[in-house]
Amino acid sequence: MAVYDKKSHKAEEFINHEEILASMKYAEENKNNKELIDQIIERAKDCKGLTHREALLLLDCEIPEENEKIFQVAMDIKQRFYGNRIVMFAPLYLSNYCVNGCLYCPYHAKNRHIARKKLDQQDIEKEVVALQDMGHKRLALETGEDPVHNPIEYVLDSIKTIYGIKHKNGAIRRVNVNIAATTEENYKKLKDAGIGTYILFQETYNKEQYEYLHPTGPKSDYAYHTEAMDRAMHAGIDDVGIGVLFGLEYYRYDFTGLLMHAEHLEAAIGVGPHTISVPRVRRADDIDPDEFDNGISDDIFEKIVAVIRIAAPYTGIIISTRETKESRERVLRVGVSQISGGSRTSVGGYAEEEKEDENSAQFDVSDNRSLDEVLNWLLDLGYIPSFCTACYREGRTGDRFMKLVKSGQISNCCQPNALMTLKEYLMDYASEDTRKKGEKVIEAELERITNPKVKETVKERLLKIEQGERDFRF
Ligand code: SF4
Ligand code: SF4
Numbered sequence: 001m002a003v004y005d006k007k008s009h010k011a012e013e014f015i016n017h018e019e020i021l022a023s024m025k026y027a028e029e030n031k032n033n034k035e036l037i038d039q040i041i042e043r044a045k046d047c048k049g050l051t052h053r054e055a056l057l058l059l060d061c062e063i064p065e066e067n068e069k070i071f072q073v074a075m076d077i078k079q080r081f082y083g084n085r086i087v088m089f090a091p092l093y094l095s096n097y098c099v100n101g102c103l104y105c106p107y108h109a110k111n112r113h114i115a116r117k118k119l120d121q122q123d124i125e126k127e128v129v130a131l132q133d134m135g136h137k138r139l140a141l142e143t144g145e146d147p148v149h150n151p152i153e154y155v156l157d158s159i160k161t162i163y164g165i166k167h168k169n170g171a172i173r174r175v176n177v178n179i180a181a182t183t184e185e186n187y188k189k190l191k192d193a194g195i196g197t198y199i200l201f202q203e204t205y206n207k208e209q210y211e212y213l214h215p216t217g218p219k220s221d222y223a224y225h226t227e228a229m230d231r232a233m234h235a236g237i238d239d240v241g242i243g244v245l246f247g248l249e250y251y252r253y254d255f256t257g258l259l260m261h262a263e264h265l266e267a268a269i270g271v272g273p274h275t276i277s278v279p280r281v282r283r284a285d286d287i288d289p290d291e292f293d294n295g296i297s298d299d300i301f302e303k304i305v306a307v308i309r310i311a312a313p314y315t316g317i318i319i320s321t322r323e324t325k326e327s328r329e330r331v332l333r334v335g336v337s338q339i340s341g342g343s344r345t346s347v348g349g350y351a352e353e354e355k356e357d358e359n360s361a362q363f364d365v366s367d368n369r370s371l372d373e374v375l376n377w378l379l380d381l382g383y384i385p386s387f388c389t390a391c392y393r394e395g396r397t398g399d400r401f402m403k404l405v406k407s408g409q410i411s412n413c414c415q416p417n418a419l420m421t422l423k424e425y426l427m428d429y430a431s432e433d434t435r436k437k438g439e440k441v442i443e444a445e446l447e448r449i450t451n452p453k454v455k456e457t458v459k460e461r462l463l464k465i466e467q468g469e470r471d472f473r474f
Contacts, residue, residue, distance in 0.1 A: 006260065006267040011226035014264035015205050020256045023053045027252070031060040041069050044310045047077055052259035055311035059255060059303060067303075074306035074334045077313045083411060083448075085384045085418045087338040088371070089138040089176070090131055091320070093347045094119050094158055096360050098144025100180075100217030102203070104248060104292045106285040107144045107362060109217065114285055115358040117347035118149055121161045128162050130350035132170025134342050134371045135429035137387040137421065139172055140199060142362070145180035145218060152186045155179055159193045169428045169470050174389035176241070180219060181228035187235030196392045197274050198232045199241035200225075204249040205257025213248060229261070233269045238398030240265070241318070243277030246304070247295030255304055262312050271398045275316040275338065276308055278331075282322050282363040302330045309335030314405045321345075321367040328367060329381065342371030372431050379437040384445055386418035387425060390473035412451065413474040416458045419445055420472050423465045 004016035030036055040054045050058070058070050095118035098107040106114050119127065131139065141158065143150045155177065162172050174196040181200060190198060204210050207222045214220040229240045242261050244254040258276065266272040280301065281292045296304070308317055317336045319328060321343040328339060346354050346361040354360065369377070375385045390413060391401055404410040419442050426438040442462070449455040454474070461472040 006264045008264075009227060009230045009268060011223040012207070014268070015226055015257050015260055017207065019260070020205070020253055023056050023256050024252055026053055027056040027060040030057055031062055034063060034066060037061050037063065037066045038069075041066070041073055044073050045076070047080065047313045049313055050311040052256050052263060052311070055259050055307050056252060056256050058310065059252065059307045070303075070310070071306050071334055074309040077309055078335055078337070080408070081313055081405065081411070082316075082337045083384070083415060084382055085337070085386045085414055086332065086378055087138070087316070087386050087388060088136070088375075089140055089318075089338060089340050090134070090136045090350075090371075091142050091178075091340060091343055091345065092124075092127060092131065092139045092162075093345060093349070093360075093362065094124065094141055094143045094155070095146070095150045096144050096347050096362065097146040097149035098217075099146050100144070100219040101215050102217075102219065103213050103215070104203075104245065104281055104284075104287055105362065106287060108286070111286040115354075115360040117360045119158075119348055121157060123348055123351070124158055124161050125165055126351035127348060128165045128172060129167045129170075132165070132167045132172065133429070134350075135170075135387065135425045136342075136371065137170075137172060138174045138176070138196070138389050140176045140178055140340075142178050143180075150179075152182065152189055156189055156193050159190075159195065163194065169424070171471070173471075174392055178241075181225045182231075184231045184235045187232040187237055190232075191236045195237070196389070197239040197241045198229075198237045199243070199275070199277065200228050200232075201243040201245060201277060201279070202226060202254075202257070202261065203245045204254055205244065205261070206249045206253050209249045226261075229265060229273075230269065233265070233271070238271065239274035239392065239401070241275035241277060242273045243275075243279060243318075245279050245281055246301070247281030247292065251296050251300060251304065255307075259308070259311055262315065271402055272312065273315055274401070275318050276312060277318040277320075278305060278308070278336075279320055279322055282366075284361075284363045285359055298327050298330065301327065302334060305331040305336060306334040314402060321365040322363055324366040325369070325377070332381070332383070339374075341367075341374035342369070343367075372429070372434050375425070375430070376434045376437065379434065379441055384418045384441055385422055385425070385438075386414070387421035388414065388417035388473070390417045394473065412454065415445065415449055416454055416474050419458060420461055420465065423462050424470055427465060 002012040004019035178199040
């Protein structure tokens with residue numbers, strides 16, 4: 001039997017099944033222990049994070065007044081580290097060829113009626129121009145796993161193409177990459193290509209369930225998949241993004257595994273994950289709707305996000321357009337710091353609408369609004385949509401980034417950068433209504449910049465943006 005060791009690089013030791021079961025038992029036994037829960041909530045206020053056991057106990061807590069406190073602490077932490085800024089991104093699907101057999105994903109190799117597509121470099125250019133015309137600056141690349149159709153060279157060429165496209169005032173300034181677990185050598189190549197975050201979802205941390213859900217293909221190797229972030233970080237990739245697909249396994253198990261993974265990266269490599277994503281299973285083509293039907297309720301989903309916010313205060317939390325407007329509104333309040341907008345989950349979907357009979361999408365989007373509509377809605381809710389990509393371009397990655405976040409100093413960059421990138425959006429892409437609302441927010445938020453020198457510089461730069469200059473950053 002493997003023994004729990006968060007510093008180990010072996011999957012079954014740092015994501016230890018017995019430790020997860022023991023944590024679940026501990027939380028079950030203590031979920032009405034008000035005194036203990038109060039102690040944990042008090043400690044959480046120091047913003048130093050919580051252990052996976054403590055976090056699970058808060059997640060399981062059923063005492064209404066304690067739950068109110070938990071949500072309040074989550075909102076306070078969010079305010080302290082992220083203010084009311086929300087970073088925007090878009091997924092870009094390059095290819096849906098895939099050799100794996102994941103039971104929950106329509107791209108699985110045996111699905112014969114999904115349209116298989118792969119963008120060539122010219123198609124990518126068209127997609128990126130369409131994304132730039134929407135106002136996007138930050139992309140997450142997605143491909144299926146297929147050594148013949150989607151080898152690493154194809155991904156590297158695509159990254160080069162994307163960074164090279166300058167269309168009107170647009171540019172993609174940060175390319176995050178979500179591709180299958182690969183070798184240390186390939187991670188080095190991705191690092192050299194200048195990627196932002198390497199993202200890989202675990203799907204589920206439960207080995208038995210993982211093996212059931214991934215019956216064929218290279219992804220069926222639980223250890224290789226689970227240890228991918230160790231290889232990526234050893235290869236020099238500083239920023240990694242983890243996540244589970246909630247609804248595949250009992251959420252308490254995966255929630256605990258997710259936080260253990262974060263603890264492991266911090267303990268064994270010295271830097272925790274840059275982001276945590278919390279997708280929920282969605283219905284899709286050729287997927288059994290009875291088996292995979294949004295396994296967790298909106299209430300539990302909101303609580304999961306709130307407790308992750310408390311347990312890992314320094315880690316960005318991401319949600320996608322899988323979530324409805326209403327669900328997004330709830331989780332933005334308690335912890336989410338990054339969302340996608342105007343997304344297409346099909347291959348080539350930005351440049352051209354798909355015909356009805358050639359569905360190539362990975363999942364159905366629940367939030368179908370345009371990016372401008374999403375921004376308008378965020379502004380109405382009092383958020384500052386941000387297109388900032390400054391950190392990785394300024395070399396603020398890995399532990400350098402974490403130090404700034406932990407000291408709270410990062411907000412001195414985030415707030416001005418949010419205002420300046422929002423201004424660019426308003427000048428270049430916004431509808432009249434969004435522009436008016438955005439200008440008001442910028443005016444009000446400028447006053448919240450406490451450093452007088454920074455405030456003055458931002459004012460000057462906002463004027464310069466009006467005069468046509470672009471890409472200022474702190
Ligand atoms: Fe392929 Fe990823 Fe879908 Fe699995 S989840 S079938 S690896 S695209
Ligand atoms: Fe993110 Fe860094 Fe920009 Fe802040 S300054 S929004 S942490 S990229």
